[in-house]
Amino acid sequence: EVQLVESGGGLVKPGGSLRLSCAASGFTFSSYSMNWVRQAPGKGLEWVSSISSSSSYIYYADSVKGRFTISRDNAKNSLYLQMNSLRAEDTAVYYCARDRSGSTFDYWGQGTLVTVSS
């Protein structure tokens, strides 16, 4: 069974940093691109970042470019999102999602809440 479990969310002050993790199981992690998608409270879905299976291709939404860094460790079946210079508008539930092909997200984690507030 495919499972994606996010962790690392919490309360952080504006300008602070946080590192999210996503532990994957039930599939060959190293064969799939992975993504982070976020959802602000009461709002819609926003794609954040993607990373190819071998980390060769990395993309970011303009809203996080230069502040967030996506990475993965295929030996540990884990996906990461390093978030720096956090702003109030980064407050959201962050989901990791498996990319079956061409940005079709077929499995999602349960999400981890990041709150940026003083």
Place this chain on the structure above:
Amino acid sequence: DIQMTQSPSSLSASVGDRVTITCQASQDISNYLNWYQQKPGKAPKLLIYDASNLETGVPSRFSGSGSGTDFTFTISSLQPEDIATYYCQQYDNLPGFGPGTKVDIK
């Protein structure tokens, strides 16, 4: 950037009704369009991929159609468990989601 719009933003329908949601892209995206269902407090779930293909395990009352810039998502007979918000998502370039359509029971 490709902009996605959805209409309506919300709707109320009776059990058994046919429900239709439209999604429009700001430029031609061929059939690079997916539909997701999100229930309150839950992660999104893939229902339709490549505009018209039903994801494995998804009930056949859900369907999708369209290509280019105009797409349609249909629930042929609304069930109580279909109460959710539905999002279209394009993947012609960097992925992007529509604003969502909230569906509830009248």
